[in-house]
Amino acid sequence: MKAKWITLCIAVILIGFFITMTVKQLSTPHELNxxxxxxxxxxxxxxxxxxxxxxxxxxxxxxxxxxxxxxxxxxxxxxxxxxxxxxxKNEKKQDEQNNSEVSKEDQTSTSKPVEKATKPVLSEQQVVDIALKEVPGEVDSVEFEGNAEGGVYFVEIEQEDDVIVQVHAITGEIIVIQYDD
CATH class of the missing domain: 3.10.450 (Nuclear Transport Factor 2; Chain: A,)
Known part of the structure; x- marks a missing residue:
């Protein structure tokens, strides 16, 4: 009889130990590989x-x-x-783009200077997905403004009130969410 109680206590302790270890493993953050x-x-x-x-x-x-x-x-x-x-920076590709822009402008007009546009790393669709995860609704418009930090997308989302979500064009980080009253 005493052996049964000892066996039962050991079993309960072992089960408690395994449950504790499992919960601890599941609650600790998973490190990326x-x-x-x-x-x-x-x-x-x-x-x-x-x-x-x-x-x-x-x-x-x-x-x-x-x-x-x-x-x-x-x-x-x-x-x-x-x-x-x-x-x-890939200068060769930039030079090729500038040359193609110059040749296109030569065909139309020789008086306009070539402007270098800042090209975003994230696509417009990726930015729309990021904005919609944060603010659900229907996308009304997407605009890109280049700057020294890589640029910013302005995603206008239609809800009850219009919402403008500013998303960094390289990191995808949401900079500002502006609600129109």
Whole structure:
């Protein structure tokens, strides 16, 4: 009889231990691995990852986007992107674009100067998806304004009141949500 109680107590303790370990494992944040991070970078930036280096609790990833090389820091636990830097700009592609723009302008008019437009890293559709995750509704318009930091998309969403969501064109971070009264 005493052996049954001892066996039952040991079984309850072991079951409690395994339940505690399972809950602890499920509640601790999952750290990104390199494969998950590569997929995330391909999805967000539509780019090919060149290198991934893990330092402490973050990854430093460099990737190739349209011949230009960028570097971004990614928190290994949260997956938050930060500090996007342009490492090497693809001058050849830019020169080809400028030459094609010049030749098109030569055909129409020779008096207009060529303007370099800031090209966003994120596509318009990616930005719309980001904005709709934050503010549900129907997209009315999307505008892009280039600047030294890479540019900003202005996504106008129709709800009861119009909402304008400003999204950073490189990081995809929502800068401002403006509600019209």
């Amino acid at each position: 390199t494969n998950e991070l590569e997929v995330k970078i391909k999805d967000i930036y539509n780019a090919e990852v060149q290198t991934l280096v893990k330092e402490k609790d973050q990854f430093i990833a460099s990737f190739n986007k349209d011949g230009s090389i960028f570097e971004v820091n990614v928190n290994a636990v949260t997956g938050q992107f930060s500090d996007l830097k342009l490492i090497h």
